Amino acid sequence: MPDVISQRLFDGKVCLQLLPRAAYSARDAAQSQTLGVTLERQQGIHAIDSDRRVDFDTLPGVLAYTPIGVEVFSESVTGGEYLLMRLDEPFADEQLPCVTRRVQSSGNRRALTLARAVRRLLLAPQPDPLAFEQCALGLVDLTRQKIDTTQRITSMSFVRVLEQIAEQFHQPLTLAQLADTYGQNPLRFLRDFTQAMGLTPHAYLVEVRLQAARRLIERTDLSLANIALDSGFAHQSHMGSAFRKYLAMTPSQYRSRF
Known part of the structure; x- marks a missing residue:
């Protein structure tokens, strides 16, 4: 770590x-x-x-x-x-x-x-x-903008979506599946999720997968190909694209550093 x-x-x-x-x-x-x-x-x-x-x-x-x-x-x-x-x-x-x-x-x-x-x-x-x-x-x-000091209430249906992503991030997930867990149609779910998180459901899922891949690279000797699959990426190059986009380095470079 x-x-x-x-x-x-x-x-x-x-x-x-x-x-x-x-x-x-x-x-x-x-x-x-x-x-x-x-x-x-x-x-x-x-x-x-x-x-x-x-x-x-x-x-x-x-x-x-x-x-x-x-x-x-x-x-x-x-x-x-x-x-x-x-x-x-x-x-x-x-x-x-x-x-x-x-x-x-x-x-x-x-x-x-x-x-x-x-x-x-x-x-x-x-x-x-x-x-x-x-x-x-x-x-x-x-901080110079109007700061929202109210604490937003996270509904149980929203929490269930987050738990679903946390448990199933290594599997393919669709907007319809997540919206069904949320209990609303896909458009309403997309709007509510993006407003609450500041990220779209897909962007949040990629971030969860990226964090999972980082931890596996830091803590295991698994091959990068296996780490990609275990983290929910379609293949190693898919994981590499996410690392380059969000961390400005390849998975191999990340492993060398950490």
Whole structure:
């Protein structure tokens, strides 16, 4: 499993970190302003500036902004890939809106797109400072827009779709199958899913398969051809196309690095 991958920007005033999928239990009284974006679904227990612990089920595309001093406890038995950006106070004061509590938006397509771009840059052998800085400031700029502070309720039918994808990602899945699980027609399901996730069902399925392939490459000696099939890709070249598109490297290069 890869370690946390970090990159400092703007003369060390900003630190980008890619946190891997792994079990964790952490309590952090924020010493810096932080922005975080979920790249994978993550379930566990958390407490935000309170002793009251509640279950959470966080989907990809959640952008969270936590100001200095807000204590966050979070625990998960599986974790999930997460992009974290820490900003030093003077720099943050110039760039971020003034808030006193943690705020977040769900299904944030722009945040997810930027976070995936940063992930690609962090995994690249040679860092590109300009691209890093542009993506970082793009995420900062999102906080200046109206932030949705309401917590969206995930219906049980929607959860069943996510569980179906988690259990059957290695099999061919159709929009009709997923819509049937959701209990609505395919068009209604497509609209609801895309709004909630910031990704279409197909894009989300590819991401789940990509994450599964990455874990098999990191943790096993299976051939890339077998990993492709076990992860739900039609063949090795199909998996290679996904790696090049979303991670800017081939599966072989990924195996060499990790």
